[in-house]
Amino acid sequence: MRIKAIRTIGMTAALLATLTACGGRGEEAGSVGQGDCKGQQTTGITDTSIKLGGSYPLSGPASAYAEIPKGAKAYFDYINAEQGGIDGRKVEYLVRDDGYQPPKTVEEVRRLVEQDQVFAVFQTLGTATSSAVWDYLNQRKVPQIFVATGANKFGADPAKNPWTIGWQPSYHTEATAYAQYVKKLKADATVSVLYQNDDFGKDLLNTFTAGIAGSGVKVIAEQSYEVTDPTVDAQVRNLANSKADVFLNFSTPKFALQALAADVRNIDWNPKHVLAQVSNTSTNMKPVGFQNVQGVVSAAFLKDPGDPRWTADNGMQTFKTKVAQYSPGADTGNGHLMTGWAMAESFHKTMAAAKCPTREGLRDAMRSIDNVAVDLMLPGVSMKTTATDGFPLEAIGMMTFTGDHWTVSDEVISTAGK
Structure with missing residues (x-):
């Protein structure tokens, strides 16, 4: 999916630089920047189209x-074909590969903004990668949404x-739920932690540690890894020596899978395994053998496509039917695929609520989401933001792997306002 850069020279390059520098307030946008919206940015949007760009690890350790x-593309193709897009504007969705490398993210996002002239950057994936471009996007006043x-x-x-906003429940919300779970599991539990050595892993670890403060639960072993490491087997062996009651696996999919497999091989250690939400799709766990991951615990805010509980659910049926139609061969049992669909629907509803079809209109809409539900979210979970609360989703449920799917509890843990 890598697309080679288009190189422009001479007068064309100079003209492009001039257009992007002025924010795209041009007449080519038709009526989108008129009336109360006059003077606002209309780069990448017309009366009939809207151009979005995203940067993802299509290759590398987080592929x-x-x-x-x-x-996400399956969702956009579906609404383009059957609903005329978003308010009559068909979505053009450009995807770039950054390999989960921040310098590459900078390169690809600049291409999306300055060469492709996208309306918004709909998703950069990863903490370090997203951090590498958020100053640039805020300076350029380009929405970096979800x-x-x-x-x-x-x-x-x-x-x-x-101009930047997240989407999924924060690591603060997730780790708070894990702290509550472990305290209920065993009042004096000992805990070992494997974590990615960046803001992702540290956010989870630090919030969990704060969540157990004053209780009998103690973290007795910690091991970190780098995304460039080939394996985490050594780290898991070190954690196994602690004989902790609980193993917190705060890892991205490649390393989470390695840690699950290493945990299985350590027959002298049988901790309660808690898996980070970003790695808990059934597809990720299948290579370890479902028989080996029974009882693993994680958190969720979306329905599990493998859970029979949702077989007759309208949102799940639409997702599976339309993905099969617009992305033949895609695995609808893959939780990451379903996450992309839910994110795209979230963007659709946010953009449709914008008072102006402009970058400023989208910015304001993503700061005033009022309890908007998305079909694939768990009951009791919806999006809400204000000018001072930048966390769209602040509720999460705990779930346990049973058979070949996750079983979610009915209780939803909320950190709204906290």
Whole structure:
């Protein structure tokens, strides 16, 4: 899916630089920048089209996430064909491969903004990668909407970074749920932690540690890894020596799978395994053998496509039917694919609520989402934001792997306002 850069020279390059520098307030946008919206940015949007761009790890150590843009594209193809797009504007969705490398993210996002002239960057995936471009996008006043990471910083200060917003429950919400779970599981539990050595892993670890403060639960072993490491087998062996009651696996899919497999091989250690939400799709766990991951615990805010509980669910039926139609061969049992679909629907509803079909209109709409539900979210989970609350989703449910799918509890843990 890599697309070679288009090189422009001479007068063409100079003209392009001039257009992008002025924010795209041109007459070519038709009526989208007229009336009360006059003078606002209309780059990438016309009366009949809207151009979005995203940067994802289609290759490299986090390539399991390549299913996310595939799910988003299936959704956009569906609404383009059957609903005329978003308010009559068909979505053009450009996807770039950054390999989960921040310098590459900078390169690809600049191409999307300055060469492709997208209306908005609909998703950059990863904490470090998204962090590498958010200053640039805020300076350019380009919406960076529904960043695919739960890092707390993307919702903590809306006034400082008004053009950037996350989507999934923050790592603060997720780790708070794990802390509550472990305290209920065993009042004096000992805990070992494997975590990615970046904001993703540290957010989860630090929030979990804060969540157990004052209780009898203690973290007795910690091991980190780098995304460039070939394996985490050594780290898991070290954690096994702690004989902790609980193993927190705060890893992205490649390393989470390695840690699950290593845990199975350590027959002298049988901890309660808690898996980070970003890696808990059934597809990721299948190679370890479903018989080996029974009882693993994780968190969720979306329905599991493999759970029979949702077989007759309208949202799940639409997702599976339309993906089969617009992305033949795609695995509708893959949770990452389904996440991409849900993210795209979230964008659809947010953009449709914008008072102006402009970048400023989208910015304001993503800061005023009022309890908007998306079909694939768990009951009791919906999106809500304000000018001072930049966390769209602040509720999560705990679930346990049973048979060949996740079984979610009816209780939803909320950190809204916290």
